[in-house]
Amino acid sequence: MIDIQNLHFSYKRKNVLSDLSVQFQPGYIYGLLGKNGAGKSTMMHNIAGLLFPKQGKVDVLGYVPSKRQPAFLQEIFMIPEEFHLPDITIGRLVRDHAVFYPKFNQQQFERYLSEFQVPLADKLPQASYGQKKKLLISFALACNTSILLMDEPTNGLDIISKSQFRKVLASVVDENKCILISTHQVKDLENLIDRITVIDNGNILFDQSIPNITRHLDCRLAQDSFEAKEALYAEETFRGNVIVTTNNNGHEGKLDLELLYKAVMNNPARVNEAFHRQPAVQY
Numbered sequence: 001m002i003d004i005q006n007l008h009f010s011y012k013r014k015n016v017l018s019d020l021s022v023q024f025q026p027g028y029i030y031g032l033l034g035k036n037g038a039g040k041s042t043m044m045h046n047i048a049g050l051l052f053p054k055q056g057k058v059d060v061l062g063y064v065p066s067k068r069q070p071a072f073l074q075e076i077f078m079i080p081e082e083f084h085l086p087d088i089t090i091g092r093l094v095r096d097h098a099v100f101y102p103k104f105n106q107q108q109f110e111r112y113l114s115e116f117q118v119p120l121a122d123k124l125p126q127a128s129y130g131q132k133k134k135l136l137i138s139f140a141l142a143c144n145t146s147i148l149l150m151d152e153p154t155n156g157l158d159i160i161s162k163s164q165f166r167k168v169l170a171s172v173v174d175e176n177k178c179i180l181i182s183t184h185q186v187k188d189l190e191n192l193i194d195r196i197t198v199i200d201n202g203n204i205l206f207d208q209s210i211p212n213i214t215r216h217l218d219c220r221l222a223q224d225s226f227e228a229k230e231a232l233y234a235e236e237t238f239r240g241n242v243i244v245t246t247n248n249n250g251h252e253g254k255l256d257l258e259l260l261y262k263a264v265m266n267n268p269a270r271v272n273e274a275f276h277r278q279p280a281v282q283y
């Protein structure tokens with residue numbers, strides 16, 4: 001569905017993506033993680049055809065995004081980290097923009113707005129940042145595009161709205177849709193994403209499905225200091241050492257996204273190596 005091969009991208013002389021290759025398949029929600037400035041937004045903009053590769057190939061649904069063909073644009077929606085909504089009503093916004101998305105569904109749109117408790121009658125200039133964000137998310141989901149790119153979608157959402165977001169998103173994914181979410185709020189993605197992709201220095205550092213992660217790794221409290229010393233990653237807490245370790249106990253490991261992310265950033269080679277071993281857990 002999305003096939004990126006040897007992508008190089010730079011802003012003038014600033015190299016951001018270098019020889020990046022990755023695939024994103026339909027039917028999955030991907031969590032895109034990485035430090036500030038790692039290149040996550042830049043990669044998403046290349047997928048959306050909003051930035052053009054310097055070298056390499058980006059194929060999205062069989063289209064070259066940089067050509068920005070209408071048949072491609074109606075199948076992709078990107079919610080950027082920073083956005084501006086025009087000075088109009090929600091009704092007018094829908095009338096003006098839904099026309100570009102043939103699969104837009106007004107009933108779905110109203111249902112999402114109601115789940116997020118955003119009144120349809122609201123005028124955009126009077127809405128808060130969080131309300132505007134929820135409106136944009138509702139509109140994006142109601143467009144029913146095959147590809148949905150979300151850059152920090154939960155920024156600005158209150159606690160209840162974040163769980164609504166998880167609930168709504170889990171309900172829209174199907175075997176034809178591919179959803180990419182870039183975020184630093186990893187807790188917001190827990191129990192939602194199917195795969196984690198970590199970008200660092202413009203390249204893919206880690207890319208595994210959640211079932212494969214829990215088959216090979218376990219995130220838990222260390223039983224003793226020896227175990228903490230031997231772990232792939234250990235962190236001292238008031239409860240003792242929490243660790244990311246290889247899963248040798250024959251059942252599905254526990255996943256702590258934040259801890260796993262730290263383990264990957266701390267020693268990617270060692271974490272990736274754990275996936276080359278035969279897992280104790282077999283399905």
Ligand SMILES: Nc1ncnc2c1ncn2[C@@H]1O[C@H](COP(=O)(O)OP(=O)(O)OP(=O)(O)O)[C@@H](O)[C@H]1O
Nearest residue numbers: 011014016034035036037038039040041042043081
């Ligand atoms: N328009 C631009 N012109 C020049 N450099 C840019 C531009 N946009 C981004 N950059 C630089 O490109 C690099 C990657 O930025 P990008 O926004 O893709 O990172 P990111 O992983 O999404 O970061 P964050 O998590 O902070 O949103 C950064 O060093 C940034 O300063």
